Amino acid sequence: GNSVTQMEGPVTLSEEAFLTINCTYTATGYPSLFWYVQYPGEGLQLLLKATKADDKGSNKGFEATYRKETTSFHLEKGSVQVSDSAVYFCALLLSGGYQKVTFGTGTKLQVIP
């Protein structure tokens, strides 16, 4: 079946540190890939996406590159801020037929001043 695997959290970083959150996927076909972010007490919101191999999604200083050869979509940011503290979800959407988004289990990020 289709699935998304994320690194276990929580991840605790100091402000201005480099962030990587790993995400790998299993899917039949060629999925689109997404990162969603959930700030405390809120619903999820789309952070970035990539629809085909080698595409790079970017937003708010975050980046992720769709790597078909390693079935990965790792999230990176060069310098995190306290306001980046949130739960990050990797997700995929298959093409063809009825479409449902499949989410990973989420990775909690805590940034300390």
Place this chain on the structure above:
Amino acid sequence: DAEITQSPRHKITETGRQVTLACHQTWNHNNMFWYRQDLGHGLRLIHYSYGVQDTNKGEVSDGYSVSRSNTEDLPLTLESAASSQTSVYFCASSESVGQGWSTGELFFGEGSRLTVL
């Protein structure tokens, strides 16, 4: 501005009672979804709808039902609440680019926290 709203935001109920969580969106999206969020499980799909009168079961649909009588609303009903249904429930919608097709960008409500005692 378009939005998606859920109510109630917090609910405490007793085992065996029927509970309905409301979801209303003003995006005019055809696709609507209900997820539950539990620690260690992330988001799991309960039910979804690709248009009026269309409903489908997700991966954890047992004990839940939905109905879609108009574009804006997809209420989620727990027919006989159980303690295992204590969770945070999220409604989401997405734009349709054809029957059942989606851009993958989901717009989420703020969630409904349900406690079943």
